[in-house]
Structure formats: C-alpha cells, structure tokens
Amino acid sequence: MSRPAALSDSDRASLTEVRGLFAAAGEPTADMLVGRHRARFVGPAWWRHLAVGLVAALGMPGWAGKEFWPTADPDVLDGRNLLLRRGALVPSFPMRARVAPSRLDGGPALVVTYPVPAPWRWRQVTDELRPLASGSLVGLTVSSLPVMPGGLPFRLDRESAATPEPPG
Numbered sequence: 001m002s003r004p005a006a007l008s009d010s011d012r013a014s015l016t017e018v019r020g021l022f023a024a025a026g027e028p029t030a031d032m033l034v035g036r037h038r039a040r041f042v043g044p045a046w047w048r049h050l051a052v053g054l055v056a057a058l059g060m061p062g063w064a065g066k067e068f069w070p071t072a073d074p075d076v077l078d079g080r081n082l083l084l085r086r087g088a089l090v091p092s093f094p095m096r097a098r099v100a101p102s103r104l105d106g107g108p109a110l111v112v113t114y115p116v117p118a119p120w121r122w123r124q125v126t127d128e129l130r131p132l133a134s135g136s137l138v139g140l141t142v143s144s145l146p147v148m149p150g151g152l153p154f155r156l157d158r159e160s161a162a163t164p165e166p167p168g
Contacts, residue, residue: 011042011155018043018153019104022138025130028110032131033077033097034163036067037156042138051152059119060092066112066156067164068097075099078166079112091167093118095127102128103142104151110137129156 013021041051055063060081068079081092095112102109103126112127124144128151129137135158140151 011040011048012045013043015043015047015150015153018138019140019150021132022128022130022140022151022153023105023107025132025138027108028099028130028137030075030077030097030099030110032137033066033068033079033110033129034070035161036082036159036164037065037137038159039063039065039082040155040157041153042155043153047152051154058121063092064089065159066095068095069163069166080167093122094167104128104140127154 041048055061060083062084063081064084065082066079067082068077071078075098077097079095079097081095082089083092084090093114094117096115097110097112099108100111101107102111110129112129114122114125116123125141127139127141129139132138137156139154139156141154142149142151
C-alpha cells in the first residue's frame with residue numbers, strides 16, 4: 001500500500017481528514033521511531049490551540065516531542081517525551097512502543113504506551129502512529145476513557161535518527 005501525502009504545511013486538515021490519512025497510511029516498523037522527533041499538533045485551529053493547554057493541564061507543559069531507543073527485545077522500543085524548558089529539551093514521562101493492532105481500526109500501528117511512573121491519566125492513553133509519504137508520522141492519541149473516540153491528532157517529524165542515550 002502506498003503512503004498518503006504529508007499533512008499540509010499549515011496542518012489545518014479537519015479531524016476527519018487527519019483520521020483518513022491515518023487509516024490510509026503505510027505499515028509502520030519500529031525503526032521508524034528510533035531517534036528524536038519534533039511534535040506538532042495538527043487538525044483544525046480550535047484543536048491545535050486547545051491541545052497546547054490540554055497537554056499542559058495533564059502534566060506535560062511545553063510538550064515538544066518524543067525520543068526512542070532500542071531495547072534488548074527487538075520488537076520493543078523505550079522512550080520518553082520531551083518538554084521545552086528555557087530553550088532546552090528536558091525528558092518527561094517514559095514510554096514504551098511496539099508495532100501492534102490499532103485500537104481504532106485493528107491495522108498495524110506503532111503503539112506507544114505510558115508505563116509507571118507516568119501519572120495515572122497518561123496510563124489511560126496510547127499514541128498510535130503511522131508513516132506518511134513525507135517521512136513524518138501521523139499520530140492519534142486514543143483514550144481508554146470515553147473521550148474523543150476517534151483519537152486526537154498530532155504529527156512527529158524526525159529530527160535525528162541517532163539513537164538517544166537511555167536514562168541512567
């Protein structure tokens with residue numbers, strides 16, 4: 001299956017259009033997540049503005065991206081969210097990723113979970129990612145709670161394919 005085109009430069013697609021891009025996107029592989037990725041909220045203006053405050057209220061003010069590195073299990077990546085603080089990126093909640101069935105459509109997706117020590121509210125969501133033709137990843141944050149059942153959209157753009165230094 002060919003990958004759909006990139007989101008527009010302004011990323012002002014409707015929620016339906018972003019979800020359509022996700023549904024039509026290519027099959028992901030775990031190596032697509034290794035490295036550092038810059039995050040950007042996509043979708044209609046109301047969502048892009050609301051998302052910044054929502055993510056801050058949920059404990060990640062200044063969310064700027066994600067980074068992932070391989071683990072001893074070749075099917076699993078560990079990672080962490082990145083927050084922008086005084087012009088520098090600082091690590092936030094840990095994550096774990098693998099290719100697994102999407103909760104949205106059952107197709108393969110890079111599914112990112114938030115294990116302990118992430119706060120309870122983040123352990124109730126998964127981020128599901130699929131590749132676009134541009135090399136970006138279109139993501140939908142999906143909650144186990146009855147909130148926005150179609151997922152909340154964002155985009156990841158790889159800044160570096162270098163393997164980040166795992167914590168500690």
